[in-house]
Amino acid sequence: MGAAKSRVLHRSLRETPPKAVGGDGVWLIAEDGKRVLDASGGAAVSCLGHQHPRVLEALSRQASKLAYAHTGFFSSEPAEALAEKIVGDEPGGLAYAYFVSGGSEAIEAGIKLARQYFIESGQPQRQRFIARRQSYHGNTLGALSAGGNAWRREPYAPLLSQAFSHVTPAFAYREKRDSESETDFVARLAAELEAEFQRLGPDTVAAFIAEPVVGATAGCAPAPEGYFRAVRDICNRHGALLILDEVMCGMGRTGTRHAWEQEGIAPDIQAIAKGLGGGYQPIGAMLASDRIIDTIRQGSGSFQHGHTYLAHPLACAAALEVQRVIDDENLLDRVKDLGGQLERRLTERFGNHRHVGDIRGRGLFQAIELVADRASREPFDPALKLNARIKAAAFERGLACYPAGGTADGRRGDHVLLAPPYISTSDDIDMIVDRLGQAVDAAL
Numbered sequence: 001m002g003a004a005k006s007r008v009l010h011r012s013l014r015e016t017p018p019k020a021v022g023g024d025g026v027w028l029i030a031e032d033g034k035r036v037l038d039a040s041g042g043a044a045v046s047c048l049g050h051q052h053p054r055v056l057e058a059l060s061r062q063a064s065k066l067a068y069a070h071t072g073f074f075s076s077e078p079a080e081a082l083a084e085k086i087v088g089d090e091p092g093g094l095a096y097a098y099f100v101s102g103g104s105e106a107i108e109a110g111i112k113l114a115r116q117y118f119i120e121s122g123q124p125q126r127q128r129f130i131a132r133r134q135s136y137h138g139n140t141l142g143a144l145s146a147g148g149n150a151w152r153r154e155p156y157a158p159l160l161s162q163a164f165s166h167v168t169p170a171f172a173y174r175e176k177r178d179s180e181s182e183t184d185f186v187a188r189l190a191a192e193l194e195a196e197f198q199r200l201g202p203d204t205v206a207a208f209i210a211e212p213v214v215g216a217t218a219g220c221a222p223a224p225e226g227y228f229r230a231v232r233d234i235c236n237r238h239g240a241l242l243i244l245d246e247v248m249c250g251m252g253r254t255g256t257r258h259a260w261e262q263e264g265i266a267p268d269i270q271a272i273a274k275g276l277g278g279g280y281q282p283i284g285a286m287l288a289s290d291r292i293i294d295t296i297r298q299g300s301g302s303f304q305h306g307h308t309y310l311a312h313p314l315a316c317a318a319a320l321e322v323q324r325v326i327d328d329e330n331l332l333d334r335v336k337d338l339g340g341q342l343e344r345r346l347t348e349r350f351g352n353h354r355h356v357g358d359i360r361g362r363g364l365f366q367a368i369e370l371v372a373d374r375a376s377r378e379p380f381d382p383a384l385k386l387n388a389r390i391k392a393a394a395f396e397r398g399l400a401c402y403p404a405g406g407t408a409d410g411r412r413g414d415h416v417l418l419a420p421p422y423i424s425t426s427d428d429i430d431m432i433v434d435r436l437g438q439a440v441d442a443a444l
């Protein structure tokens with residue numbers, strides 16, 4: 001008899017992945033006992049690694065008191081405490097947290113809140129959203145409409161909303177012209193965004209949506225200095241909202257709780273998820289400013305949206321403890337230190353590699369981009385599936401990293417994204433780069 005057929009609809013319909021049966025800090029343990037170093041925290045999720053005793057204890061405490069109460073009837077202690085923790089001392093004016101089950105739901109909620117805000121503030125004509133190419137905002141239809149990942153959008157194009165248009169991303173390695181300085185590049189992107197507002201009619205635009213550091217679709221690409229200040233100015237000038245998607249790059253991943261703190265601006269609405277609960281429970285949140293919520297409070301009095309598992313008490317309890325551990329153990333400082341080490345080691349190992357065109361990122365959110373030719377930045381042919389080969393070669397060497405494929409239009413090469421847990425040690429960082437180096441050389 002062959003192995004029993006899996007009834008789980010896996011990502012691949014041809015292969016069943018090995019079962020993970022345990023976790024131990026930065027390590028994942030497979031059913032055959034193999035230990036795999038979790039160098040990307042899944043998809044930048046497991047910021048505290050696996051089986052953190054404080055989070056397990058918080059989960060068990062909450063489960064023994066109350067696992068679930070519908071938000072139509074009750075709030076809960078962990079939801080109130082988590083909101084206080086995240087937006088209670090918010091420097092940028094985000095004052096409310098709406099807890100959902102993941103990143104896509106957080107983005108959907110942000111889009112709908114922006115729309116409702118403009119209806120209730122007497123500007124119902126604001127129904128357009130501008131986002132960027134090479135972006136990912138989630139897989140549900142609203143979030144997919146916002147996203148600019150052509151491959152993910154294509155099969156569903158007839159179902160996607162026409163309310164979204166896309167401009168050039170602030171992705172210097174692929175979009176900045178050689179003749180341009182960084183300042184010129186920012187000015188060109190700002191002019192393009194301004195032109196898009198004018199094309200649509202500035203008073204029809206509800207919001208601009210962007211990731212401060214682009215995750216999976218570009219590979220840890222931060223914006224050049226001044227870009228987000230220019231974007232914020234344009235939104236302000238036209239009375240549109242700024243929605244920032246920090247689902248991947250937020251909650252400490254880049255060394256500050258929010259990546260936007262490093263840009264000298266603040267959003268009106270923000271989506272967070274992954275590092276919020278660190279994978280201990282599925283949880284995301286939409287954060288919103290006072291101004292937006294006050295307008296709706298004085299208008300209809302309720303946000304016209306909702307899910308069954310809003311502010312799930314167990315999810316909120318897990319996220320609250322994750323955030324407390326990050327604060328109590330000064331893990332943001334650690335992210336900055338280890339992030340510096342990771343960047344240095346990647347530069348030592350790949351800086352002169354003939355097939356590594358770029359090394360970029362912030363904090364413990366770093367990527368290398370692989371190219372067929374460094375001088376021309378020509379990506380490898382996507383048909384080679386280099387990303388899948390690197391993933392397999394790394395896994396063989398006991399390393400789980402997050403490679404993504406290049407695009408057929410050459411706007412992105414294959415890249416490998418690293419997002420190790422904040423509790424990693426200096427030795428773990430060295431081991432990640434060492435194993436990744438071996439995997440890349442074996443796959444090429």
Ligand code: PLP
Pocket residue numbers: 043101102103104105107136137138139211215216245246247248249273274284
């Ligand atoms: N936004 C960004 C920037 C993401 O990276 C992701 C997921 O990778 C999402 C939104 C969607 O989050 P989720 O997969 O939790 O729905």
